[in-house]
Amino acid sequence: MTLRFFAIPACDPVAAEAELNQLLAASRVLTIDRHFVACGESSFWAVCVRIASGPGPLPEALKADQGSARRVDYREVLSEADFAVFAKLRELRKSIAEADGIPPYAVFTNEHLAIMVRGKLKTLDALGRIEGVGPGRVDRYGARFLALLEQALAPA
Incomplete structure (x- = not known):
């Protein structure tokens, strides 16, 4: 794996942009991190590109970064009743995702939903303790998901 760093001036980005685009087109890019550094007329984008070395397969540790991690079939993992709630x-x-114009995983991931079902969550605090669920998600979506959980898990 190789790291390449670029400083792309905000006021005159053409040359640095061309160099970055040339690298991106010719390389197997693993990740790109970018940050804007505000310094008036000297403002620039700081870009770090992580590139795979050689033509071989991705290292096992990076496969999850590429979305190729093994998918979980929650129908097999959860009980029939829990899968119905899931x-x-x-x-x-x-x-919610369609209404907000965002991908579903930006609301909650399948793993988050399975944890909600398995844990039979009832409070916003419990929801916020799930790894990867921050206060923003809890505030924006928590009440609706907990209401559905309460309704679905209520004894018949």
């Missing part, structure tokens, strides 16, 4: 949570997630 499916309802996915429907809610899909409708």
Whole structure:
């Protein structure tokens, strides 16, 4: 793996942009990190590109970064009753994502939904303790998901 760093001036980016684009087109890019550094007329984008070395397969540790991690079939992992609740949570997630114009995983991931079901969560605090669920998600979506969980898990 190789790291390449670029400083792309905000006022005159053409030369640095061309160099970066040439590298991106010719390389197997693993990740790109960028940050804007505000310094008036000297402002620039700081860009770090992580490139795979050689033509071989990706290192196992990086496969998750590329979205190629093994997918979990929650129908096999959850009980039939829990999977039914999981499916309802996915429907809610899909409708929220479509309304907000974002991908469903930006609301909650499948793993987050499975944890909600398995843990039979009832509070916003419990929801916020799930790894990867920050205060923004809890505030924006938590009440709707907990209401559905409460309804779905209520005894018949």
